[in-house]
Amino acid sequence: MTKPRVLISDKMDPNAAKIFEERGCDVDVITGETPEQLIARIGDYDGLAIRSSTKVTKAILDAAKNLKVIGRAGIGVDNVDIPAASAQGVVVMNTPFGNSITTAEHAIALMFALARQIPEANAQTQAGKWPKNDFMGVEVTGKTLGLIGAGNIGSIVASRALGLRMKVVAFDPFLSPERAVELGIEKVELDDLLARADFITLHTPLTDQTRNILSAENIAKCKKGVRIINCARGGLIDEAALKAALDSGQVAGAALDVFQTEPAKESPLFGTPNFICTPHLGASTNEAQVNVALQVAEQMADYLVNGGVTNALNMPSLSAEEAPKLKPYMALAEQLGSLVGQLTTGSIPRVSIHAEGAAAELNIKPIVAAVLAGFLRVQSDTVNMVNAPFIAKERGIEVREVKTEKAGDYHTLIRVSVKTDAGERSVAGTLFSNAEPRLVELFGIKVEAELAGHMMYIVNEDAPGFIGRIGTLLGEAGINIGTFNLGRRAAGGEAVLLLSVDSPVPANVIAAARDVPGVKRVMALAF
Numbered sequence: 218m219t220k221p222r223v224l225i226s227d228k229m230d231p232n233a234a235k236i237f238e239e240r241g242c243d244v245d246v247i248t249g250e251t252p253e254q255l256i257a258r259i260g261d262y263d264g265l266a267i268r269s270s271t272k273v274t275k276a277i278l279d280a281a282k283n284l285k286v287i288g289r290a291g292i293g294v295d296n297v298d299i300p301a302a303s304a305q306g307v308v309v310m311n312t313p314f315g316n317s318i319t320t321a322e323h324a325i326a327l328m329f330a331l332a333r334q335i336p337e338a339n340a341q342t343q344a345g346k347w348p349k350n351d352f353m354g355v356e357v358t359g360k361t362l363g364l365i366g367a368g369n370i371g372s373i374v375a376s377r378a379l380g381l382r383m384k385v386v387a388f389d390p391f392l393s394p395e396r397a398v399e400l401g402i403e404k405v406e407l408d409d410l411l412a413r414a415d416f417i418t419l420h421t422p423l424t425d426q427t428r429n430i431l432s433a434e435n436i437a438k439c440k441k442g443v444r445i446i447n448c449a450r451g452g453l454i455d456e457a458a459l460k461a462a463l464d465s466g467q468v469a470g471a472a473l474d475v476f477q478t479e480p481a482k483e484s485p486l487f488g489t490p491n492f493i494c495t496p497h498l499g500a501s502t503n504e505a506q507v508n509v510a511l512q513v514a515e516q517m518a519d520y521l522v523n524g525g526v527t528n529a530l531n532m533p534s535l536s537a538e539e540a541p542k543l544k545p546y547m548a549l550a551e552q553l554g555s556l557v558g559q560l561t562t563g564s565i566p567r568v569s570i571h572a573e574g575a576a577a578e579l580n581i582k583p584i585v586a587a588v589l590a591g592f593l594r595v596q597s598d599t600v601n602m603v604n605a606p607f608i609a610k611e612r613g614i615e616v617r618e619v620k621t622e623k624a625g626d627y628h629t630l631i632r633v634s635v636k637t638d639a640g641e642r643s644v645a646g647t648l649f650s651n652a653e654p655r656l657v658e659l660f661g662i663k664v665e666a667e668l669a670g671h672m673m674y675i676v677n678e679d680a681p682g683f684i685g686r687i688g689t690l691l692g693e694a695g696i697n698i699g700t701f702n703l704g705r706r707a708a709g710g711e712a713v714l715l716l717s718v719d720s721p722v723p724a725n726v727i728a729a730a731r732d733v734p735g736v737k738r739v740m741a742l743a744f
């Protein structure tokens with residue numbers, strides 16, 4: 218097997234490259250390239266490891282013909298076009314916890330830097346001014362800290378602020394009241410936070426809802442003399458409004474680690490009194506960089522080498538331990554999805570996936586993704602497990618999952634049912650020896666067939682001599698039959714015949730089979 222190739226395109230701790238190599242990947246570290254250079258190079262790689270400097274645009278993804286996974290050594294993925302990656306079947310993963318303590322500490326450091334004007338005092342002291350009477354600070358003890366966003370980083374900031382004897386109020390629509398109690402903070406509405414906070418610190422992702430959350434209007438609603446810290450994303454604050462509020466004294470100080478446009482080599486805020494900034498250093502400690510580098514490399518190598526999925530933003534998780542166990546199930550699920558996809562026509566408003574017996578104990582999400590991939594690939598060969606759930610959603614297909622732990626006729630079973638204009642149609646399969654996928658039921662008829670390669674599907678009236686006629690027809694066309702699988706509802710009733718053949722069945726042979734007396738339906742299938 219050729220080794221997966223990984224490109225590290227941003228500055229990353231050397232542990233990342235080491236782990237990739239140890240896990241059987243070839244790795245190149247090429248940082249600081251232009252988008253055009255990356256477009257020219259990316260086609261060679263299966264994995265791309267990044268931080269925030271590489272912007273993974275649709276143009277880069279379009280050129281990334283072999284790419285399977287993008288790994289973000291850090292948290293924010295706003296520099297990756299995730300819809301474009303998903304559409305192309307590329308897994309996007311991040312390391313959601315590796316740098317959170319470090320970033321929370323940076324927010325606290327900036328809060329103190331603002332409270333005591335440390336950067337300016339330092340600069341003037343070193344300039345020989347000894348400005349002892351020019352820097353009157355404020356204590357943080359007893360002050361109110363307003364958290365906008367109380368997720369991983371926000372809650373660490375809260376715990377540190379509580380240790381500093383601050384009162385913490387938080388605006389986060391997704392924060393449960395129980396979690397707020399657990400954190401020892403007060404959950405409030407945004408206007409309440411703006412009116413009460415002495416310090417405001419932002420810890421949300423940049424989304425359509427959070428963009429400009431500190432707008433001119435909201436800054437005006439703040440307590441006069443508020444101090445603002447942003448270690449999350451630049452677009453959360455209206456920078457022009459912040460400049461005006463610093464000039465007017467509405468805001469007593471602001472500390473930004475992140476800017477609307479990065480790298481921020483110029484800004485109207487630069488040089489404003491009581492404004493301090495750092496160049497997106499939130500995650501820049503030895504500890505955090507080792508954490509995220511090790512984690513991203515391990516996660517990406519797991520996916521490229523074993524199929525394990527951890528911390529993906531566009532695919533269900535699948536641990537490296539689960540992956541080998543689930544592998545035959547995913548093959549079965551994909552075959553069953555493909556079979557119903559090939560046998561049904563018209564719009565399908567619903568696909569249901571039922572796991573029964575041993576299958577019900579497994580992580581069903583990857584199985585569902587595999588069914589959908591098989592089902593939708595009939596229409597487009599660019600569908601895979603990553604993009605299939607998104608495509609199903611786009612097409613308005615409702616996806617249902619059901620688990621029944623009690624085993625039926627088989628110790629383990631996956632059933633795929635689709636709602637069609639003609640009613641519900643279902644196929645089911647099991648694993649022989651826990652490893653070999655077998656179809657065991659087709660539209661209510663019991664069969665036992667391996668779904669592989671080229672096949673022919675025939676529905677006919679059960680009658681003597683029929684099988685001989687089909688055999689002769691294929692023989693005369695020079696098509697060799699591999700396996701022959703029969704099933705019927707009742708003697709003399711409707712029967713199905715699934716044949717595996719060594720070569721594709723041409724259209725004229727399909728047409729001739731349709732003319733055989735008793736035949737109701739004939740189709741060529743491929744797996």
Ligand SMILES: NC(=O)C1=CN([C@@H]2O[C@H](COP(=O)(O)OP(=O)(O)OC[C@H]3O[C@@H](n4cnc5c(N)ncnc54)[C@H](O)[C@@H]3O)[C@@H](O)[C@H]2O)C=CC1
Nearest residue numbers: 293366367368369370389391420421422426448449499500
């Ligand atoms: N400066 C730096 O170097 C770093 C910056 N970051 C950034 O910090 C941010 C937060 O990271 P985490 O805490 O790990 O994320 P998280 O996902 O754990 O927490 C984000 C919180 O924001 C909340 N939220 C979402 N929409 C909201 C809204 N409209 N209003 C208020 N709250 C909302 C969520 O409910 C969640 O609790 C991210 O943008 C990340 O990119 C992260 C690491 C380093």
Ligand SMILES: O=C(O)C(=O)COP(=O)(O)O
Nearest residue numbers: 268269270291292293500
């Ligand atoms: O993890 C994040 O979201 C960060 O913003 C850290 O960015 P960086 O890896 O330092 O470019």
